[in-house]
Structures are given as structure tokens and as C-alpha cells.
Amino acid sequence: MNREMTRRSFGLLATAAVASFAGKKSLAQPASGEPIRIGFSTPLSGGLAGNGRSALLAQQVWGDDINARGGLLGRPVKLVYYDDQSNGASVPGIYTKLLDVDKVDLVISSYGTALIAPAMPVIVRHGMAFISLLGSGTNEMFKYGRAANISPVGRKMNEDFAKGFFEVAKALDPAPTTVAIAGLDSDFSNRAMESARTQAKLRGIKVVYDRAYPPSTVDFSPIVRAIQSATPDLVFFASYPPDSVGLLKAVRELKLTAKMLGGGMVGPQVTAIKAQLGAQLNNLVCWDVYAPEPTMDFAGTTAFLDRYRAVAEAKGAETLGLYAPPLAYAQMQVLEQAVTRAGSLDQAAIGAELHRDSFPTIIGELRFDETGEWVEERNVYVQYQGIVGNDLQQFKKPGVQVILYPPQYKSGVLRPGFPAA
Structure with a gap:
């Protein structure tokens, strides 16, 4: 339909x-x-x-x-x-x-x-x-x-959740060959990471770093340094709001770069975190459920x-x-x-x-299947683009959270590289 x-x-x-x-x-x-x-x-x-x-x-x-x-x-x-x-x-x-x-x-x-x-x-x-x-x-x-x-x-979820992230990565030139995976040791994040491993294997992308960190983690620098040493093309995080902020802060402070970074991060969707990070979100490719795109x-x-x-x-x-x-x-x-x-x-x-x-x-x-899940999954992946400063009004407008996946809702094209140039 x-x-x-x-x-x-x-x-x-x-x-x-x-x-x-x-x-x-x-x-x-x-x-x-x-x-x-x-x-x-x-x-x-x-x-x-x-x-x-x-x-x-x-x-x-x-x-x-x-x-x-x-x-x-x-x-x-x-x-x-x-x-x-x-x-x-x-x-x-x-x-x-x-x-x-x-x-x-x-x-x-x-x-x-x-x-x-x-x-x-x-x-x-x-x-x-x-x-x-x-x-x-x-x-x-x-x-x-x-x-x-x-x-x-x-x-x-264990298969499909990360599919959009890796589908978006296909637009990179040259094609990515390595990925780092890190996330919170919790049910949601573990499923997201399992999906990332599955999707990487299907595409012949080598996992060069793979770690689940405990909920008590407050210093994410060791994780980011280890990822930096592995020099992956892609970085897939699966995190909740407090650690999403901590991870992105460590990424910025340690100047981690990648062809594409983001993944199953819960946090950038939240108003307070948008206000806190502002333009630092530019080029992040992140899972979401809705974006104000046409x-x-x-x-x-x-x-x-x-x-x-x-x-x-x-x-x-x-x-x-x-x-x-x-x-x-x-x-x-x-x-x-x-x-x-x-x-x-x-x-x-x-x-x-x-x-x-x-x-x-x-x-x-x-429409729900016999277990109550959606018959058709709709994991949306957006990229933050063109954010200036920390003004929240810009997030209400189209073109700031550009939808890259799924194809039927795509509203823009990938801007390679993280952080944004």
C-alpha cells in the first residue's frame, strides 16, 4: 500500500x-x-x-x-x-x-x-x-x-535494528570495510549491538572493536581511545541518554573521526540534549522514530x-x-x-x-503481528545537518534532521564524515 x-x-x-x-x-x-x-x-x-x-x-x-x-x-x-x-x-x-x-x-x-x-x-x-x-x-x-x-x-530487532545504519553507509566512497561497536550493557542496547554485528557480517564488514560497558560507566575516554586505535570506518554506538552525552563528549575531546558515526543512540532525540549539544550533532547518523520532514x-x-x-x-x-x-x-x-x-x-x-x-x-x-510488534519495522535513521548554535527553533524545521532511511521516507542525502567539516 x-x-x-x-x-x-x-x-x-x-x-x-x-x-x-x-x-x-x-x-x-x-x-x-x-x-x-x-x-x-x-x-x-x-x-x-x-x-x-x-x-x-x-x-x-x-x-x-x-x-x-x-x-x-x-x-x-x-x-x-x-x-x-x-x-x-x-x-x-x-x-x-x-x-x-x-x-x-x-x-x-x-x-x-x-x-x-x-x-x-x-x-x-x-x-x-x-x-x-x-x-x-x-x-x-x-x-x-x-x-x-x-x-x-x-x-x-536483533537483525533489523541496525540495517538502516549500514544501508546508509553504502553511500560512502570508498565503501566501508571496518566498524567499531560499543554500547550499554542493557537489554535494548545489547539487541542493537547484536543487530550491528549481524548487519556487518552480512556485508563483509570487519568488526574491529566490540564492547558492552556497565551502567555505572561515567568515563568513556578509555572506550573512545580504544576505538581510535582501531581506526574503524564506521562507529556504531548503542546507548541511553546519559551515556550518549558522555560518549559524544569523549569523541569531541579526543578528536575521534570516522567516515560515519552514530547508530542506535537514544539521547539526541531529546530536547534537552539537542539544546546541550547543538551544532556538535552535525553529521551524526542516528536512529530515531520521527523527524519533521515532509x-x-x-x-x-x-x-x-x-x-x-x-x-x-x-x-x-x-x-x-x-x-x-x-x-x-x-x-x-x-x-x-x-x-x-x-x-x-x-x-x-x-x-x-x-x-x-x-x-x-x-x-x-x-498493524500488529501475533506478538504485538509492528508487522513492518520502521527504524528511521536521520542525519543532523546544518545546525547552527543551540537554538531549539531550528529543530522544528525540515532539513535539520534529514531522513536517510527507510527509502520511502528519505528526505536528503548523506554528508560523509564525523565530525562535520
């Missing part, structure tokens, strides 16, 4: 969303009765708090929107959430309380693999439908049939971002909203549609709907 057909196929839902963003009055009957309570944990403190707060704001925007449109099943919705402090050990207790004490009607996940996986046993035990946000393979062990995951990595201008996305940004600063959330927020809003759209199609709060019926048909959302049309 081409992208224009996809846009038309979810036009009705997108039109309703855009109308609510624009402030048009809904013709729906006002919601009434006891609210439908949606429970979840979310990182409002700790290392993942930036993404947690921005995702929460997007979920709250959805809550306001659906209540303005008459609610869910004719009833208002209420979000019930607790701070998991970016600590997976807190998650099982929170979901047990939500389900056994608070008696919530529906559940969604926290942000990220490390905070989704600990919830799964509780969810499965209670038989709840479960829509997660930016997890990676969290349902592989359980094979739970009532789950869906809002994440572009797809079912074969090729990803899905129906409803711009309207959502305008609405989100209008309240983000006052709420203490990241002001650009280009990473977790669009996916978090889509998470709620999928929940809304699954419940509406089921016509009730029956968890088995909702779970079945998650796999029956596609879902139009502000990030495109989504």
Missing part, C-alpha cells in the same frame, strides 16, 4: 483529531457516568524522566481530546498513574496496586523496555489487554496474545505537535516533542480504537481487536 493510499485510509480518524486540536466544537454527546480509568506507571523522576514526562503530557492531551469528543464508550476517561522513578523494580508493585486496589479498567505501559518487561507477569496474570510504548521484544518470552507495542523496531507529514501529526508544544513548557515536559510524544499519543489512539471496536471493556475482546485490523494514527497506519 503506498503512502498516499495509507493517508486516505485513515482520513476520518485524523480529521476528527485535527478538528479537536483546532478547537472546533465536537458534535458528540457529552461523556457521562463513571469514568473509565486507565492505569499505568511512568518515569517522572530518574534517568528516563525526560521521556516519561513528555509521554505523559501527550497522553493527557489525548485524554482531553477524547473527553471533548464525548469520551470512550460514552464515558469520560481518567488517567491513573504513579512515578516508577525509572526503576524497573518498582513496576510490578505499581501494576499490582493499579489492578488489585485501584481497580482500573484498562492499562498501558510505562516508557521503554526496562520498565515494560517487569510489568508483563502482572499483566498476563490479570489477563489485561496491554499497549506498551517503545519496548523491544518484551513479549517474546510470554507470547501474550493481548499485547501491542508502539515501537518501530519490529519483531526482529516525507513523514502524516495526517494529524503537525496539529498534535502544535497542541503539545503550547502546553509543554508550563508542564515541565520537553518542548520539541519529536520523540516519545507522537508515539505516546498513538498509543492512546490504538487503545481508543481497540476498545471502540470491541464495544466494551472486555479484555479478551480488546486484545483480539489489537490483531484484527490496522490502526490509523498520527504516526501513520499501524
Whole structure:
């Protein structure tokens, strides 16, 4: 299905969303009765708090929107959430309380693999439908049939995640022959590094450095020096926000150069890190989920971002909203549609709907396989280009986060070399 057909196929839902963003009055009957309570944990403190707060704001925007449109099943919705402090050990207790004490009607996940996986046993035990946000393979062990995951990595992350990075590298002349791989010793990063090894082997690219560092690492100079000694053509990092900043700082201080550098770094997507690094990001080729390029201008996305940004600063959330927020809003759209199609709060019926048909959302049309992953992976690789200083406004414009992969969303061409000349 081409992208224009996809846009038309979810036009009705997108039109309703855009109308609510624009402030048009809904013709729906006002919601009434006891609210439908949606429970979840979310990182409002700790290392993942930036993404947690921005995702929460997007979920709250959805809550306001659906209540303005008459609610869910004719009833208002209420979000019930607790701070998991970016600590997976807190998650099982929170979901047990939500389900056994608070008696919530529906559940969604926290942000990220490390905070989704600990919830799964509780969810499965209670038989709840479960829509997660930016997890990676969290349902592989359980094979739970009532789950869906809002994440572009797809079912074969260990193979596909780094594919875009190496596909982009094919544009280099001469072709790259060596790669260095380094990343955080955590589930997401280890999967990303495994994918990098797989893709390098498929292309006959030699891995000249390969290391996972512990979460306690604060000095990344030894890693960068070792990579520098190996003189790789490509450098693939798989990191979380704190270590992404540390790695890029060490790269700059030690003057590491490569034909292409970046990879599966989580961090440059975040507003605060964009502001911190500014022009130092130029020529970084990095995994992402969305970029404000014309090729990803899905129906409803711009309207959502305008609405989100209008309240983000006052709420203490990241002001650009280009990473977790669009996916978090889509998470709620999928929940809304699954419940509406089921016509009730029956968890088995909702779970079945998650796999029956596609879902139009502000990030495109989504379809989930039997494990709840996207049928078609959509790992986006962008290159930061032409950044001047640290002004955040430039990141709202096309041409700064140029999409190089996948081909159907490509919006520019690779600028070789890191750092930028």
C-alpha cells in the first residue's frame, strides 16, 4: 500500500483529531457516568524522566481530546498513574496496586523496555489487554496474545535494528570495510549491538572493536581511545541518554573521526540534549522514530505537535516533542480504537481487536503481528545537518534532521564524515 493510499485510509480518524486540536466544537454527546480509568506507571523522576514526562503530557492531551469528543464508550476517561522513578523494580508493585486496589479498567505501559518487561507477569496474570510504548521484544518470552507495542523496531530487532545504519553507509566512497561497536550493557542496547554485528557480517564488514560497558560507566575516554586505535570506518554506538552525552563528549575531546558515526543512540532525540549539544550533532547518523520532514507529514501529526508544544513548557515536559510524544499519543489512539471496536471493556475482546485490523494514527497506519510488534519495522535513521548554535527553533524545521532511511521516507542525502567539516 503506498503512502498516499495509507493517508486516505485513515482520513476520518485524523480529521476528527485535527478538528479537536483546532478547537472546533465536537458534535458528540457529552461523556457521562463513571469514568473509565486507565492505569499505568511512568518515569517522572530518574534517568528516563525526560521521556516519561513528555509521554505523559501527550497522553493527557489525548485524554482531553477524547473527553471533548464525548469520551470512550460514552464515558469520560481518567488517567491513573504513579512515578516508577525509572526503576524497573518498582513496576510490578505499581501494576499490582493499579489492578488489585485501584481497580482500573484498562492499562498501558510505562516508557521503554526496562520498565515494560517487569510489568508483563502482572499483566498476563490479570489477563489485561496491554499497549506498551517503545519496548523491544518484551513479549517474546510470554507470547501474550493481548499485547501491542508502539515501537518501530519490529519483531526482529536483533537483525533489523541496525540495517538502516549500514544501508546508509553504502553511500560512502570508498565503501566501508571496518566498524567499531560499543554500547550499554542493557537489554535494548545489547539487541542493537547484536543487530550491528549481524548487519556487518552480512556485508563483509570487519568488526574491529566490540564492547558492552556497565551502567555505572561515567568515563568513556578509555572506550573512545580504544576505538581510535582501531581506526574503524564506521562507529556504531548503542546507548541511553546519559551515556550518549558522555560518549559524544569523549569523541569531541579526543578528536575521534570516522567516515560515519552514530547508530542506535537514544539521547539526541531529546530536547534537552539537542539544546546541550547543538551544532556538535552535525553529521551524526542516528536512529530515531520521527523527524519533521515532509516525507513523514502524516495526517494529524503537525496539529498534535502544535497542541503539545503550547502546553509543554508550563508542564515541565520537553518542548520539541519529536520523540516519545507522537508515539505516546498513538498509543492512546490504538487503545481508543481497540476498545471502540470491541464495544466494551472486555479484555479478551480488546486484545483480539489489537490483531484484527490496522490502526490509523498520527504516526501513520499501524498493524500488529501475533506478538504485538509492528508487522513492518520502521527504524528511521536521520542525519543532523546544518545546525547552527543551540537554538531549539531550528529543530522544528525540515532539513535539520534529514531522513536517510527507510527509502520511502528519505528526505536528503548523506554528508560523509564525523565530525562535520
